[in-house]
Amino acid sequence: MPNTTPSIQYSSRGLFVTGTDTQVGKTIVTAALGIALQRMELIIGVMKPIETGIESGPPGKPNDGTRLHQLLTPKELKDLVTPYRFKKALAPVDAARQANSTVQFEVIAEAYHTLASCHEYMLVEGVGGVMVPLTEQYDVRDLIKFLQLPCILVSRTALGAVNHTRLTLAALRDYGIPILGIVLNETRPPTGLAEHRIQQESTVELLRQLCQVPIFGPIPFQTHVEQDWEAGVTILSRTPAIGELASMIKDTSKNRPFP
Numbered sequence: 001m002p003n004t005t006p007s008i009q010y011s012s013r014g015l016f017v018t019g020t021d022t023q024v025g026k027t028i029v030t031a032a033l034g035i036a037l038q039r040m041e042l043i044i045g046v047m048k049p050i051e052t053g054i055e056s057g058p059p060g061k062p063n064d065g066t067r068l069h070q071l072l073t074p075k076e077l078k079d080l081v082t083p084y085r086f087k088k089a090l091a092p093v094d095a096a097r098q099a100n101s102t103v104q105f106e107v108i109a110e111a112y113h114t115l116a117s118c119h120e121y122m123l124v125e126g127v128g129g130v131m132v133p134l135t136e137q138y139d140v141r142d143l144i145k146f147l148q149l150p151c152i153l154v155s156r157t158a159l160g161a162v163n164h165t166r167l168t169l170a171a172l173r174d175y176g177i178p179i180l181g182i183v184l185n186e187t188r189p190p191t192g193l194a195e196h197r198i199q200q201e202s203t204v205e206l207l208r209q210l211c212q213v214p215i216f217g218p219i220p221f222q223t224h225v226e227q228d229w230e231a232g233v234t235i236l237s238r239t240p241a242i243g244e245l246a247s248m249i250k251d252t253s254k255n256r257p258f259p
Helices: 026-039 064-072 092-098 105-116 140-147 161-174 194-210 229-236 240-253
Strands: 014-019 044-047 121-129 151-156 179-185 215-219
Touching: 014 026, 014 140, 014 161, 026 044, 026 121, 026 151, 026 179, 026 215, 026 229, 026 240, 044 105, 105 121, 105 140, 121 140, 140 161, 151 161, 161 179, 161 194, 179 194, 179 240, 194 215, 215 240
Parallel strands: 014 121, 014 151, 044 121, 151 179, 179 215
Antiparallel strands: none
């Protein structure tokens, strides 16, 4: 779906959670945000349309799509939450090839609209970064535009985050995709070293100066997430950053008709 697609009306009843890369915390942010919005009495639906590497995790550890499904929408069919689940930890276009499959946006859209029809607000988590190829022609940006959703961008505070974040914003803006904000996530425990703290503070300040969209966070590293995922994301759902983002979303979605 080329960036010359005519201007479209983006939904105020959902958003797409994307990231600067893989392992930046998209699932954690999606889950924590969903819990915060549920606390605000919104009926939340969730999707992770494409997931790869479902056989590469530790035995007995649920994959991200399953975690979101169990935490936020236990009554929904897993096939709606994650229509495409591939075993190999590869870019989706190659993971699909390995499985003799092809990602079809129409299948994802049908699942999305089925879920959206019985929820007040939808959270859709992407896969990898925005330029990750989903098919031979289309990438994550094309899927965001196909679903007609604004997005939030999850990024790190580590060295290199300024470059990665600005490149991702440029790629989204090139497609005319509305960006509601950036969520900064601490993906590693603090070292306590002065140099590390100075670098993080510099990164956050530069992003606030340069990105021209609301910045939320940084969200502190939460050791509970690895030990007890549900307890950890529940704690993160009460952090100021997630609370501010949830309040902004509720304000933008209120007074919208429920289908």
